[in-house]
Amino acid sequence: LQQKAIAAQVKQLIGNNTIKANGEVGYNFTDGKLVKRLYVSSRQHDELSRGLLAIAKQDEQYYLVPAAVAEKITQRQAESIVVLNAKQQQEDEDDPYADFKIPDDLMW
Template structure:
């Protein structure tokens, strides 16, 4: 096997004069390195090592992003399956049940019995692909562990009124529906 220098000479890419000058320069570098007992820093090797390290870092970051996306997809599939397996019938009711989802007021029509279950907290609403389904509280808590934004939180019972509340003296009627 001939050296790269010989191959370049045969191909006519370099001439003898240039090849000799390069070998002479290389011998000088080796001689200086032996005398000073300091290793010669090869810029190309250092640049190649840096490039390899950067590529490894980029690959790790890309893999982390892919794993995060796959994890999100798996969680979405789990939520969808839980809702599909445990959704409760809404009934063809005429009672509108209003709730807030993504800072917007939404409403679903349910029967009076389902509305009572929602008000008591036995059933909860889960928002899935712009559709709302009713699921038992236990399932909603499991879904909330995976994605808290998917579960509509029941209205907070304000048993203890604020001392700064200007409407504290006014009682809210029990049959008020909003």
């Protein structure tokens, strides 16, 4: 009974806080052993990379949710959150390399 209540809370959190994923940029992520792709805007891609947005899974569907909502979902049902990147730290004002940004798509 308690698990059903938790599942209902998670469903409601996802339903009320979903951000529409619309765009042409493919964001690749893993769900278990599978690699999935969600098409998002370049802004949403950046926010996913910086940990401001997360990807939640419900009924084999993937949804974008804010990171704060994802943390609430994780407290209730951690397996529902597929992607939640760690938030990047604020840049140091005394950093001598602050003018030299590393591109997100850098290949080694």
